[in-house]
Each structure stands twice: as structure tokens, then as C-alpha cells.
Amino acid sequence: MKVQSKERIKRRKAECMKKIGVAFLLMAAAFFSLGGYEGEQERVETTYIVKSGDTLWDIGEMFLEKNTGGRRYILEFIEGIREINPELAKRGSDIYPGQVLRISYFVKKQ
Numbered sequence: 001m002k003v004q005s006k007e008r009i010k011r012r013k014a015e016c017m018k019k020i021g022v023a024f025l026l027m028a029a030a031f032f033s034l035g036g037y038e039g040e041q042e043r044v045e046t047t048y049i050v051k052s053g054d055t056l057w058d059i060g061e062m063f064l065e066k067n068t069g070g071r072r073y074i075l076e077f078i079e080g081i082r083e084i085n086p087e088l089a090k091r092g093s094d095i096y097p098g099q100v101l102r103i104s105y106f107v108k109k110q
Helices: 006-033 056-064 074-084 086-090
Strands: 041-049 100-108
Touching (some): 056 100, 074 100
Antiparallel strands (some): 041 100
16 A cells, blocks of 8 residues: 655645636536526516416426526526415415416517
């Protein structure tokens, strides 16, 4: 078994930390630069009729794909649905087939 000097171990740790730091910076840069849209946006308001088996999560995912006007996360999007549909707050966010939900999202302005 080969014994490494303390100095060599320190150098290897320092090199490893540099590589981890660079990887972290690259990931952070990618995270903050992808998906955002800085141009003009317009709000789209529509309605959706709940079908049997639908959940707020499913509906949120469906409309989140249409949201091209900037980054939004699914939980934020679902909260937006709750905010513009006050009856959801009264019913504990339960939805039922036939219920009409108002949905809004943002798209890039053409």
C-alpha cells in the first residue's frame, strides 16, 4: 500500500474542490439562464371544465406547458389557479367533474 504525503492529499482535495466549484457555477448559470423570457408578455385567461379523474396538479401541468412568457413552477401555477377561483379555498381545493375553473398564464407577445 502506497502512503501519500499530507501535502499531496491537500493538493488533491484543493483540486477536487475547484472542480466542484466550477461545476456548481456552471449549473447555477444554466439554471438562471434557461427558461426565462425577458421580452414582452401577455396574459391569457381561459376556462377549463374539470373532467372525471382530473386533479389540480394535472390541470396545472397541462396549462403550464402553454406558459411561454416566463418561468413558473408547478406549485406556483397551482396556487395561481386557487387564487383566481375563490371557491377552491372554500372547498379545500377539491374539484369535481363539470366544475368550470378560470386559468391564466403568460405567453410571449408576438
